[in-house]
Amino acid sequence: xxxxxxxxxxxxxxxxxxxxxxxxxxxxxxxxxxxxxxxxxxxxxxxxxxxxxxxxxxxxxxxxxxxxxxxxxxxxxxxxxxxxxxxxxxxxxxxxxxxxxxxxxxxxxxxxxxxxxxxxxxxxxxxxxxxxxxxxxxxxxxxxxxxxxxxxxxxxxxxxxxxxxxxxxxxxxxxxxxxxxxxxxxxxxxxxxxxxxxxxxxxxxxxxxxxxxxxxxxxxxxxxxxxxxxxxxxxxxxxxxxxxxxxxxxxxxxxxxxxxxxxxxxxxxxxxxxxxxxxxxxxxxxxxxxxxxxxxxxxxxxxxxxxxxxxxxxxxxxxxxxxxxxxxxxxxxxxxxxxxxxxxxxxxxxxxxxxxxxxxx
Ligand code: NDP
Ligand code: ZN
Numbered sequence: 001x002x003x004x005x006x007x008x009x010x011x012x013x014x015x016x017x018x019x020x021x022x023x024x025x026x027x028x029x030x031x032x033x034x035x036x037x038x039x040x041x042x043x044x045x046x047x048x049x050x051x052x053x054x055x056x057x058x059x060x061x062x063x064x065x066x067x068x069x070x071x072x073x074x075x076x077x078x079x080x081x082x083x084x085x086x087x088x089x090x091x092x093x094x095x096x097x098x099x100x101x102x103x104x105x106x107x108x109x110x111x112x113x114x115x116x117x118x119x120x121x122x123x124x125x126x127x128x129x130x131x132x133x134x135x136x137x138x139x140x141x142x143x144x145x146x147x148x149x150x151x152x153x154x155x156x157x158x159x160x161x162x163x164x165x166x167x168x169x170x171x172x173x174x175x176x177x178x179x180x181x182x183x184x185x186x187x188x189x190x191x192x193x194x195x196x197x198x199x200x201x202x203x204x205x206x207x208x209x210x211x212x213x214x215x216x217x218x219x220x221x222x223x224x225x226x227x228x229x230x231x232x233x234x235x236x237x238x239x240x241x242x243x244x245x246x247x248x249x250x251x252x253x254x255x256x257x258x259x260x261x262x263x264x265x266x267x268x269x270x271x272x273x274x275x276x277x278x279x280x281x282x283x284x285x286x287x288x289x290x291x292x293x294x295x296x297x298x299x300x301x302x303x304x305x306x307x308x309x310x311x312x313x314x315x316x317x318x319x320x321x322x323x324x325x326x327x328x329x330x331x332x333x334x335x336x337x338x339x340x341x342x343x344x345x346x347x348x349x350x351x352x353x354x355x356x357x358x359x360x361x
Contacts, residue, residue: 003126004035004341004356005058006045013045015341018060021130028136029071030083030129032358034335036064036148037344038184039255040118040278045345048280050119054092062125063087063117066139066147068361075133082143082361083136084150084317085129088113088307089121106158106307115307125341127358137313144361146320146328149188149353153316154308156189156251159274160199161312163249166272166301174248177203178266179227180237181253182210182218184353185276187331189251194225195322207244209237209254218352221330237262247271257282260302264291269298274305 003018023029041061043049052059069081077083088105090097091114099108116131117123139147167174177193179186186208194206206227210218219229228244235243237259246268252259255277261284263273294300308316334354336344344354 001127002338002358003060004062004338005060005125007058008052011045013061013341013345014058015338016058018058018126021126021128023071023073023130025073026132027130028069028073028075028077028083028133030067030085030131030136031070032065032067032124032127032129033082033144033360034066034148034355034357035062035123035125036152036353036355037062038064038152038353042345043278044118049278050115053114053121056122059117060122060124060126061117062123062356063115064148064151065124065129066143066150067124067129069136070128072133077133077136077138082139082141082147084139084143084147084313085116085124085131086135086137086308086310086313087115087118087151089116089131089135090114091120104309106309106312125338125356137310137317139317140321141361143317143320146332148355149328149331150313150316150320151308152185153188153192153319154312155276155305156185156192157312157315157319158308159251159276159303159305160192160249162303162305163251163272163274163301166303167270170270172248172270174202174271176205176207176245176247176268177249177251178207178209178230178240178247179251179253180209180256180259180263181277182208182212182222183253184331186251186253187218187221187352189253190222190225190227191323191327192319193249193251194227195319197319197322203249205245207240207247217330217333217350221327225327238265240266250274252277255279258284258286261286261291264294264300264302267298267300270300272301272303274303276305278306
């Protein structure tokens with residue numbers, strides 16, 4: 001079957017034939033429809049994140065997928081059902097794994113999981129994928145085009161859930177949310193937080209940080225979602241509070257290492273910042289005493305968050321249902337066939353989110 005891979009020693013993707021997946025007794029065979037590309041894929045290609053499956057000279061890329069059940073293989077799923085796979089799997093050496101057993105693979109420490117398309121396992125950028133039914137989330141037929149966004153949205157759902165959980169010991173009435181970053185993850189976070197939904201309608205005012213000149217499609221999206229664009233070159237995160245208002249919730253999606261610390265100052269008393277960015281090593285100067293004091297005296301919290309579990313995928317499915325069609329059309333700037341994968345991965349400043357389409361329903 002056709003697959004998009006990174007070969008050991010290469011710096012760009014390859015489109016090649018690979019063996020069809022081996023369908024184990026527990027596995028469902030899925031025909032791939034679309035697989036999204038994100039910054040993590042670029043880090044895997046660049047070698048700064050992830051790693052090859054044991055004994056392989058190549059890795060099939062991709063972890064944001066939507067597919068259709070080709071062979072349910074005795075599971076409860078029906079042939080033709082649309083599904084989204086989760087990313088983490090137990091390591092191949094087996095043994096018991098309490099994190100997976102209790103449905104919390106997203107909380108497993110490094111070394112006690114592999115990630116499909118990222119670390120130690122092949123990804124989903126191939127015509128077919130085999131995986132156990134327990135790692136497949138059924139989605140409606142209408143999700144063939146944009147269902148691959150459920151994986152990144154689920155990362156945001158988890159971050160928000162963990163942030164809200166840190167504020168659950170007292171009566172917290174947040175009104176303002178500030179998303180740092182106007183990449184795909186940041187824009188999806190703005191779309192989630194500006195939704196009219198029980199968990200989110202508490203956020204009456206939304207802001208999103210970028211560092212781009214107008215006109216820019218991401219700024220247009222931010223404003224059309226009803227949020228305010230904040231340019232970090234004019235209003236750094238540390239000056240946000242004075243320029244706008246203290247933020248009750250901050251979702252960091254820049255990977256800019258100073259932002260978590262600047263966010264402490266941008267937060268309102270009792271506020272919380274959820275951190276999603278994954279920077280390389282990066283040394284900064286900061287007044288640790290002032291930030292430490294502010295965290296304590298104003299009951300603020302910083303919480304890091306990675307990956308997501310099945311309930312968070314399900315919540316992401318609901319969030320995606322509520323997202324306006326125009327937003328999804330503007331966010332996904334390129335749909336490429338597998339042969340054009342190198343183009344889909346190219347650095348293009350006008351692109352927001354690109355996707356490889358293997359098949360349609
Ligand atoms: P991108 O790199 O595409 O987006 C980051 C955005 O932040 C860019 O648009 C960039 O602007 C903007 N930005 C960076 N620094 C600044 C700054 N100083 N001021 C204003 N804007 C800034 O990444 P993604 O959206 O795909 O992901 C965001 C982060 O989340 C990444 O670090 C990624 O690795 C991480 N991630 C984490 C996950 C998790 O589970 N924790 C899951 C997926 C991703 P510009 O484009 O103009 O440079
Ligand atoms: Zn990702």
